[in-house]
Every structure is written in C-alpha cells, then in structure tokens.
Amino acid sequence: MRTVLLTGFEPFDQDSVNPSWEAVRQLDGVQLDDDVRIVAHRLPCAFATAGECLARLIDELHPAMVIATGLGPGRSDISFERVAININDARIPDNLGEQPIDTAVVTGGPAAYFTTLPIKAMVKAVREAGIAASVSQTAGTFVCNQVFYLLQHALTGTSVRSGFIHVPLLPEQVTEAQRPSMELNTLVTGLQAAVLAAWHTTVDAKEAGGQVS
Numbered sequence: 382m383r384t385v386l387l388t389g390f391e392p393f394d395q396d397s398v399n400p401s402w403e404a405v406r407q408l409d410g411v412q413l414d415d416d417v418r419i420v421a422h423r424l425p426c427a428f429a430t431a432g433e434c435l436a437r438l439i440d441e442l443h444p445a446m447v448i449a450t451g452l453g454p455g456r457s458d459i460s461f462e463r464v465a466i467n468i469n470d471a472r473i474p475d476n477l478g479e480q481p482i483d484t485a486v487v488t489g490g491p492a493a494y495f496t497t498l499p500i501k502a503m504v505k506a507v508r509e510a511g512i513a514a515s516v517s518q519t520a521g522t523f524v525c526n527q528v529f530y531l532l533q534h535a536l537t538g539t540s541v542r543s544g545f546i547h548v549p550l551l552p553e554q555v556t557e558a559q560r561p562s563m564e565l566n567t568l569v570t571g572l573q574a575a576v577l578a579a580w581h582t583t584v585d586a587k588e589a590g591g592q593v594s
C-alpha cells in the first residue's frame with residue numbers, strides 16, 4: 382500500500398481551530414486507488430519544530446506524494462501555491478514565541494523552489510466540483526512557507542512530488558462580515574478533488590493561472 386501524506390497545521394495566533402487540519406483529518410484513510418491511500422498528520426505551527434516533524438513523517442512513511450496545507454486568513458478560495466521562497470519574515474510570533482525576521486529557511490539554499498504538483502490540473506478539478514480555487518504566487522513568509530520550502534528542499538531530485546495548499550477561514554472564525562470564509566464540508570470536498578487530480582495527473586494542464594500585478 383502506498384501513501385499520500387497530507388498535513389494540516391495546529392491552530393495559531395489565538396485561533397482555537399485551524400481549518401487545514403480540520404479538513405485533512407477527515408481525509409485520513411481515504412483510498413485514492415487500489416493501492417494508494419491518504420495518511421493525514423498535524424504539524425506544529427512553530428519554526429523550530431514544524432520542519433523536523435515533517436522530515437520525521439517522510440522518513441517513517443516513505444510517502445509517494447506529499448501535500449501540505451495551512452490556513453491563509455484572508456484567502457477567499459482554495460489556493461495552490463506555485464513557489465516557496467528561502468526567507469522567514471514573521472509578522473506575528475509562532476506558537477513557541479519565535480518571530481524570525483529576514484532569516485533564511487536554509488542557509489545557502491536556492492532562493493526558491495517551485496511546486497512539483499500539477500497545480501493547474503488541481504485548480505481545474507476543484508472548480509469542476511463547483512468550488513472556488515486558484516493558483517497563488519506567494520505562500521507568505523511565515524511557518525507555511527518555511528514548511529513548503531523545507532518540503533521541496535528535502536524531496537528535490539526524487540520522484541516524490543510535493544507542494545502546498547492554503548485554505549480560507551471557516552465561517553465561525555470570521556467576525557468581520559467582509560472577511561472571506563469557506564464551509565468545512567466544501568474544504569474537504571475540494572481538497573479531496575485536488576489530491577485525486579494530483580495523483581492521477583502526470584503532465585499538468587496548460588491553463589492561464591497567473592496574475593497581472
């Protein structure tokens with residue numbers, strides 16, 4: 382049996398839930414094919430421990446694909462990250478009180494890594510399920526970007542594809558009316574469609590997903 386490792390994060394910044402973990406935990410054990418299933422794990426929201434935790438999971442599980450997810454407060458759709466950059470610049474402290482400013486994720490590492498997931502096909506699959514999705518050109522500079530960078534760094538040169546997805550807040554987390562959110566069930570359905578598309582797509586779709594600045 383092969384494994385697709387799906388991770389979500391613990392809550393951070395005074396939130397009591399993190400929709401990324403609430404959604405991926407519901408996909409734990411889901412079968413993608415006869416011999417492939419999703420295994421879901423939660424990562425700590427801390428610069429010092431998140432990467433270690435992910436590295437341990439990769440060592441133990443030998444996954445055939447890895448998709449990390451996190452909350453992007455302010456995101457209005459399921460967003461598929463294109464690029465991880467080699468910088469930590471935290472606007473708020475992480476869950477261990479650490480707030481790195483302008484430090485490298487990996488000293489001497491490349492400036493950036495691209496996702497190795499077929500993100501255009503994944504966006505398409507989620508939209509076909511009637512759920513809002515887009516390509517995102519930045520994963521931020523907090524713990525999610527760090528984990529995304531470390532993930533791509535660890536798997537570079539292997540055949541294991543990997544990447545990162547940001548999800549919106551849940552409706553119950555939104556106090557100001559104008560902040561976007563997405564229902565948990567919608568997130569679960571969207572993420573499942575995305576993971577399935579990733580698993581079954583080797584050559585990405587050629588569809589516009591960029592932005593004019």
Ligand code: PCA
Pocket residue numbers: 390393399401426450451452453520521522523524525526
């Ligand atoms: N979102 C944060 C870190 C953990 C999470 O779920 C981020 O976007 O960096």
